[in-house]
Amino acid sequence: MKIDLIGQKFGRLVVTEELKERYRGQVAWLCECECGKSTEVCGHHLRSGHTTSCGCLWLERANISKKHGHTRGRKETPEHKSWSCLRQRCENSKRLDYGRYGRRGIQVCRGFAGMDGFFHFLSAVGLRPTPSHSIDRKNNNGNYSCGECEQCLTNAWPMNLR
Numbered sequence: 001m002k003i004d005l006i007g008q009k010f011g012r013l014v015v016t017e018e019l020k021e022r023y024r025g026q027v028a029w030l031c032e033c034e035c036g037k038s039t040e041v042c043g044h045h046l047r048s049g050h051t052t053s054c055g056c057l058w059l060e061r062a063n064i065s066k067k068h069g070h071t072r073g074r075k076e077t078p079e080h081k082s083w084s085c086l087r088q089r090c091e092n093s094k095r096l097d098y099g100r101y102g103r104r105g106i107q108v109c110r111g112f113a114g115m116d117g118f119f120h121f122l123s124a125v126g127l128r129p130t131p132s133h134s135i136d137r138k139n140n141n142g143n144y145s146c147g148e149c150e151q152c153l154t155n156a157w158p159m160n161l162r
Contacts, residue, residue: 005029005043011052013041078128082135083121086144087113106142109157111149120146125161138162 005015006029013031016038021028023042031041033054045051076084089101090108112121124146125135137144137160145152147159 002027003043003047005046008046010046010049012057013039013046013051013053015046078131079122079125080118082128083112083118086135087117090144104141106144109143109145109149110151111146112144114149120149124159135161 004018006017008015010031012034015029016032017030019028019030019040023040027043028040029043029046031039031046031054033039033056035054035056037054037056039051039054041051087108088095089097090106091102091113092098093102108117111117112124114120128134139160142160143157145157145160147157151157
């Protein structure tokens with residue numbers, strides 16, 4: 001028995017018409033998304049909640065998690081990768097290189113680790129001039145520090161990146 005879905009709403013999609021073509025033997029539906037785009041969806045995917053938008057919801061969620069703008073497609077820029085990796089080395093005890101960083105007591109200052117940590121990091125070190133450039137600490141036993149945040153000023157930690 002076929003279920004008529006016309007007029008029903010599933011997430012951001014409203015079913016507008018049944019399509020003549022089948023999707024793997026199942027009824028396919030034309031849907032209008034809240035964003036204004038149309039998309040064809042299998043009835044099962046609508047009813048199960050598998051498909052709830054034309055794809056715009058996925059893109060919005062992807063942009064929320066990458067607000068910094070330093071991605072190319074789904075890949076991080078070298079600058080964001082450097083920042084992310086230096087934090088992981090110091091903060092993630094499951095990483096293989098944690099023993100050489102976090103376990104030794106090397107920290108990432110709050111200026112580089114806070115909500116705007118990446119932006120602060122990027123303004124401090126700038127864009128990588130060439131692919132052969134990398135980030136390191138001036139003092140190998142020192143922290144990853146900006147020298148400007150409250151934590152750095154309180155502990156007299158100088159800027160320790162180059």
